[in-house]
Amino acid sequence: MAKQIDKTVLDFGSSRISILIGGRGVNNTFVISGSAETEYDGFCDGEFLEPGQLKSKLEQVVLAAEESVKGQISEIYVGVPGEFTTSVCRETVLSFRSRRKITDLDVDELYASGDIFQGNRDYVVVNRTPVYFVLDENNRTLSPVGQSATKLSGFLCYTLAERKFIILITRLLTEIGIRSVKFVSSVLAESLFLFDRESRENYAVLLDVGYITSNLAVVRGDGLLYLKTVPMGGGHITADLTECLHLPFPQAESLKRKVELTLKVSPEDTYQVQDGEQVLSFPSEDVHEVVSSRLEDMGLYFKKCLDECPYPFPEYVPVSLTGGGVCYMRGAREYLSQVMGKTVDIVAPNVPQINKPHLSSLYGLLDFALERAEPRKKGGFNFITKLFFGE
Numbered sequence: 001m002a003k004q005i006d007k008t009v010l011d012f013g014s015s016r017i018s019i020l021i022g023g024r025g026v027n028n029t030f031v032i033s034g035s036a037e038t039e040y041d042g043f044c045d046g047e048f049l050e051p052g053q054l055k056s057k058l059e060q061v062v063l064a065a066e067e068s069v070k071g072q073i074s075e076i077y078v079g080v081p082g083e084f085t086t087s088v089c090r091e092t093v094l095s096f097r098s099r100r101k102i103t104d105l106d107v108d109e110l111y112a113s114g115d116i117f118q119g120n121r122d123y124v125v126v127n128r129t130p131v132y133f134v135l136d137e138n139n140r141t142l143s144p145v146g147q148s149a150t151k152l153s154g155f156l157c158y159t160l161a162e163r164k165f166i167i168l169i170t171r172l173l174t175e176i177g178i179r180s181v182k183f184v185s186s187v188l189a190e191s192l193f194l195f196d197r198e199s200r201e202n203y204a205v206l207l208d209v210g211y212i213t214s215n216l217a218v219v220r221g222d223g224l225l226y227l228k229t230v231p232m233g234g235g236h237i238t239a240d241l242t243e244c245l246h247l248p249f250p251q252a253e254s255l256k257r258k259v260e261l262t263l264k265v266s267p268e269d270t271y272q273v274q275d276g277e278q279v280l281s282f283p284s285e286d287v288h289e290v291v292s293s294r295l296e297d298m299g300l301y302f303k304k305c306l307d308e309c310p311y312p313f314p315e316y317v318p319v320s321l322t323g324g325g326v327c328y329m330r331g332a333r334e335y336l337s338q339v340m341g342k343t344v345d346i347v348a349p350n351v352p353q354i355n356k357p358h359l360s361s362l363y364g365l366l367d368f369a370l371e372r373a374e375p376r377k378k379g380g381f382n383f384i385t386k387l388f389f390g391e
Contacts, residue, residue: 006033007369008065009077011186011362013324014042014233015211017057018362019065021073024370029351030363036064042212043083044231046162055172062176074179077369079186079361080126082208082215084165087185087224089131089311090114093153102135102144102152114156123160126183131155131223132201142197142221157223159185187227190364191219192372194322194347203313207302207344208361209325211235214298216305218313226309230301234325237294244290245282251275255282259291261331295332299339306340318343324358 006023021034040057041049048054066073092114094106111128132140135149144152161183170181187206195204204219210233218226234256241252254273263269265284272281302319319342326332327346337344348357349364 007077007366008073008075009079009184009362009365009369010061011079011365012043012081013210013361014081014213015039015235017061019061019073019076020362020366021065021069022366022370030354030366034065034068036061036068038064043081044212046083051168054168055175058172059176062173062178072177075182076173076178076180077182077184077365078169078173079189079365080161080165080183081213082185082187082217082227082229083213084162085126085185085187085227086123086160087188087217087227088117088158088160089155089223089225090116090158091153091155093151095151096149099148099150101146101148104145106152107133107145110152110154111156114154115158117158117160120160120163122163124163124166124183125158126161126166127157127159127185127188129157129159129188129222129224131157131221131225142201155221155223157221157225159188159224159227161185184365184368185224186361186365187215187217188224189368190322190361191217191224192222193349193364193367194320194360195219203317205306205313205317205319206347207319207321208323209233209298209321209327210323211325214302214323214325216302218306218309218311220311220313225311225313228305228308230298230305232294232298232301233323234329236298237291237326237329240290240294241287245286247273247280247282248275251280255287256291256329259287259329259331261288261292261295261329261335263331291329292335295326295335296339298326299336302336303340303342306342315342318345320345320347322347322357322360327357 006021008021011018016037016039018037022030022032025031038057038061092110094110117125133144133154134140136151173181191206200219206217208215212233212235214230214233216228217224238252238256242249251273258271269284270281271287272279321344333344333346348355
């Protein structure tokens with residue numbers, strides 16, 4: 001396989017903005033040529049918490065990424081966070097006069113027939129993917145092109161991004177000097193990257209717990225059957241420790257990272273954190289109570305969201321936990337599993353040296369840009385860029 005040229009992706013986490021520049025290496029690995037990240041205040045309830053600082057943060061991370069490769073970024077794939085996306089699935093049908101081979105144009109026409117979102121004031125379609133296609137009456141497939149049929153139907157997923165997000169980020173990146181801005185659903189890219197095709201065809205549940213927000217998705221085929229953003233993450237555990245134990249936020253964050261919920265603690269056991277030259281001690285029982293209380297709230301919320309999924313899926317499908325919010329907290333996975341009443345497994349990129357949960361979204365975007373991204377023929381992000389910025 002020929003080496004694919006480098007792509008640049010930008011990921012909005014709930015506490016960091018990250019850029020990754022890379023191509024494809026041997027055995028489906030990545031060859032990274034540059035990267036950069038910066039902390040920022042994140043987003044919640046569909047809004048950036050410090051919108052006035054967003055341009056300077058984007059400029060900072062773009063310049064740092066360009067410095068890392070000693071070149072200028074001209075095109076970038078932006079991951080749209082779950083906070084600013086929604087997923088809609090629709091059934092569509094295309095009939096032919098006689099049996100013939102399915103072409104790419106037929107698939108495009110099928111997608112177009114189900115796309116009722118043109119001209120929507122609030123949302124723009126950024127990705128169109130199949131939950132499945134059906135040839136004639138009962139032959140399901142994810143790859144219909146080249147196969148013969150008299151009818152092509154499909155259960156198709158349209159992933160939509162908030163128009164205001166598209167306009168804002170396109171404008172800011174254009175002002176910084178990036179000419180081509182393309183958008184991809186972060187949750188979709190992450191799902192396609194973490195789960196192989198066989199797993200997705202049998203359903204998968206992705207739970208990405210971030211710092212401020214978390215994304216919950218039910219995946220089938222190449223589509224998101226269900227997508228829900230939850231306004232809770234690992235940062236809320238830190239905030240609870242700050243409030244309940246009356247200690248500064250940095251020390252609360254340090255304390256959170258020491259917690260081991262799997263330990264059986266006694267009244268004499270303590271956790272210790274450094275506060276300048278002073279060592280602060282806290283009863284382990286108190287710390288565990290604060291942390292487990294928040295995890296219980298999170299688990300019950302996640303369970304409620306799963307129960308609200310309009311598409312039934314098998315009970316045995318495990319919840320795949322990723323992201324940097326709680327995956328590194330020892331015992332958190334087990335606690336969430338207990339509260340949700342489902343098996344919870346931690347998932348991470350299945351690639352050497354990057355198999356860490358907090359990298360799932362960023363590398364999912366790079367994988368998508370290298371393997372799946374295509375320019376839209378009409379509508380979507382190219383339409384927005386042209387309409388508002390004359391590109």
